[in-house]
Amino acid sequence: MILSGSSEGVSNPLDPLLGARYPHSLQISVFADEGPQMSETIENLFQEGRSFPPPEALSRDANASAEIYQKAAADPQGFWVEEAKQLLWSRPWDQVLDDSKAPFYRWFVGGTLNVTESCLDRHVATNPDRIAFHWEGEAGDSRSLSYQQLLSEVCRCANGLKQMGVAKGDTVAIYMGMVPEIVVAMLACARIGAAHSVIFGGFSADSLRDRIDDCACKAVITQDGSWRRGSVVPLKKNVDDSLVGQQTVKSVLVLKRAGNEVDWQQDRDHWWHDVIPQQDDTCCAEVMDSEDLLFILYTSGSTGKPKGIVHTCGGYLTGVSSTFRNVFDIKQDDLFWCTADCGWITGHSYIVYGPLANNATSLIYEGTPDHPEQDRWWKLIEKYRVSILYTAPTAIRTFMKWGESLPAGCDLTSLRLLGSVGEPINPEAWMWYHEHIGQQRCPIVDTWWQTETGSIMITPLPGVTTTKPGSAATAYPGIDARVVDDEGTEVQRGHGGILVIDSPWPSMLRGIHGDPERYREVYWSRYDGIYFPGDGCKVDEDGYLWLLGRVDDVMLVSGHNISTTEVESALVDHPAVAEAAVVGRTDERTGQAIAAFVVLRSSVKGHDDLIGELRNHVATKIGPIAKPSSIVFTPDLPKTRSGKIMRRLLKDISEQRKLGDVTTLANADIVDAIRDGVSGSSSEDQ
Numbered sequence: 001m002i003l004s005g006s007s008e009g010v011s012n013p014l015d016p017l018l019g020a021r022y023p024h025s026l027q028i029s030v031f032a033d034e035g036p037q038m039s040e041t042i043e044n045l046f047q048e049g050r051s052f053p054p055p056e057a058l059s060r061d062a063n064a065s066a067e068i069y070q071k072a073a074a075d076p077q078g079f080w081v082e083e084a085k086q087l088l089w090s091r092p093w094d095q096v097l098d099d100s101k102a103p104f105y106r107w108f109v110g111g112t113l114n115v116t117e118s119c120l121d122r123h124v125a126t127n128p129d130r131i132a133f134h135w136e137g138e139a140g141d142s143r144s145l146s147y148q149q150l151l152s153e154v155c156r157c158a159n160g161l162k163q164m165g166v167a168k169g170d171t172v173a174i175y176m177g178m179v180p181e182i183v184v185a186m187l188a189c190a191r192i193g194a195a196h197s198v199i200f201g202g203f204s205a206d207s208l209r210d211r212i213d214d215c216a217c218k219a220v221i222t223q224d225g226s227w228r229r230g231s232v233v234p235l236k237k238n239v240d241d242s243l244v245g246q247q248t249v250k251s252v253l254v255l256k257r258a259g260n261e262v263d264w265q266q267d268r269d270h271w272w273h274d275v276i277p278q279q280d281d282t283c284c285a286e287v288m289d290s291e292d293l294l295f296i297l298y299t300s301g302s303t304g305k306p307k308g309i310v311h312t313c314g315g316y317l318t319g320v321s322s323t324f325r326n327v328f329d330i331k332q333d334d335l336f337w338c339t340a341d342c343g344w345i346t347g348h349s350y351i352v353y354g355p356l357a358n359n360a361t362s363l364i365y366e367g368t369p370d371h372p373e374q375d376r377w378w379k380l381i382e383k384y385r386v387s388i389l390y391t392a393p394t395a396i397r398t399f400m401k402w403g404e405s406l407p408a409g410c411d412l413t414s415l416r417l418l419g420s421v422g423e424p425i426n427p428e429a430w431m432w433y434h435e436h437i438g439q440q441r442c443p444i445v446d447t448w449w450q451t452e453t454g455s456i457m458i459t460p461l462p463g464v465t466t467t468k469p470g471s472a473a474t475a476y477p478g479i480d481a482r483v484v485d486d487e488g489t490e491v492q493r494g495h496g497g498i499l500v501i502d503s504p505w506p507s508m509l510r511g512i513h514g515d516p517e518r519y520r521e522v523y524w525s526r527y528d529g530i531y532f533p534g535d536g537c538k539v540d541e542d543g544y545l546w547l548l549g550r551v552d553d554v555m556l557v558s559g560h561n562i563s564t565t566e567v568e569s570a571l572v573d574h575p576a577v578a579e580a581a582v583v584g585r586t587d588e589r590t591g592q593a594i595a596a597f598v599v600l601r602s603s604v605k606g607h608d609d610l611i612g613e614l615r616n617h618v619a620t621k622i623g624p625i626a627k628p629s630s631i632v633f634t635p636d637l638p639k640t641r642s643g644k645i646m647r648r649l650l651k652d653i654s655e656q657r658k659l660g661d662v663t664t665l666a667n668a669d670i671v672d673a674i675r676d677g678v679s680g681s682s683s684e685d686q
């Protein structure tokens, strides 16, 4: 037994007597002798050696070159001032940053602008016919809108809203699918100075009601129904249900899209086609203060009551416009496709505001990736000659499960740059994206940010950064990111800890709607006066950042803080695995034991030998300490509606607890399947 010594002083010592009964503790002890210090805030276990320099041709013409890092480091505020000057302001600011009431920061104080003028009017003045959006419906119908057409639509809708009594300072709920009118509705609100609160079309009437009440919306914009895999989601009916007894909403504007029957409340409901087309197609843009409210967006809420994240005009547009231009290296002949939904921050920042501020042409697709077949996305890329694709790891892992023959059957040669956002991308999923979608030609920008940060914070720059699969690289110019330990001391290279952002940045959230105390408490109290995003992170020898998932998900196994991301990446590294989720299940011996849930690639069948093989694979890849004590095969994982794995639920299942709130779950039926799998499986330790 090699247990003594190495485990001394550890809160959860490995009892040497257990060794005989639990053969794995021997392996753990060997690791403890050789492994990192047990007091690490989060361990650094997974090592990834591959790296990819930027393609020369891209570097030569890139929007951002290496010197922007130096410029921004020398004078961060000066950098943001230059970025803000790219926008159209009606009055210049008097002060760049007001930090006198921190953490309630204000940017470009005294400046005025209307974001729609930067996004639309100035482009219409120079090139009215340039396409802003190509849109494809789920059934294959399509439309293209030029900047001129988009501006006219926005003005008509803005005038329609005014006619319905919506004014500057009001809040409007938008509950729609991915139709061009959702963009029109958002911009129409911005045009007249009303804040939009976009609520994802997959949310229930109850969730909708909570959000409408929270910010006292004056109007709702919706559709009769939206298309999803050939059937109709009854959006108008959900709105009706949500408004029973509701006081603040005076009007509901309804776009006819799916043609389903709807109930009608004469004094409240208006058809889009009755009200909007006959409006004047010009509408004077309301002059907004830089710090006036632009929108409220509720975080997807995998824990606790949803928070209404507040964003304002000048700083937000500065951040999204700058990052869009530099991270996606957008050029006039690019066709950009962000696959997110406008119900999430990714859709706000990189479908609507970032691309339009940069005069880009984008694709919007209404439907799901598997309708009518699982190659729909690749067909769209071929049809529209998409050059930049921005999507999420959950989608990439789903495509891995479906197999590479689907993208191989389409012409993807138009692609030149790929992006990822939403979760850590496991190195093997990164490699799959690189090989089967990017055809080894396209750099990948793994972009870390949050609803709260408004725009991308940690990312490679495609013409500058040598990328490493699984790492989001370094902070964007003008952003101050560090990794610290529990006490707030910066960790040395080669170690893990907690990500913090040291200085304020223009597109940061301005608060949680109606709850300043919660804003302080959640984001600014963990380390006094420093922004705490809630993510674990490690920094490697080259200073690259590797995001490790939410700190709440970190597992404590025999005194080691192990991130879910590292174990999941080790599992996904095995050729049989498409997707994996791990959680720490309470365990008498080790404090927590690692319970793994694994989705296999379609071509693979699960069997008992494979369980042993996967456990050993994790042990070889990152060390015996991280070996899952149980593995359950499942056809899918429980996900939030924005595609994030809901580990909290898996933990409940693993510990055989009654399940917490499942209303934010996108695929509720999978829970029973997983529960059956858990009760039928035996843990390797027993």
Ligand code: WT7
Pocket: 299, 300, 344, 345, 346, 420, 421, 422, 423, 424, 425, 446, 447, 448, 449, 450, 451, 452, 472, 533, 534, 535, 547, 548, 549, 550, 642
């Ligand atoms: C959380 C924020 C940002 C738009 C979509 C999600 C995780 C996001 C990455 C990434 C590792 C990531 C973090 C973050 N996350 N991007 N590239 N690598 N983790 O917005 O719903 O506000 O979620 O998503 O945990 O805190 P959100």
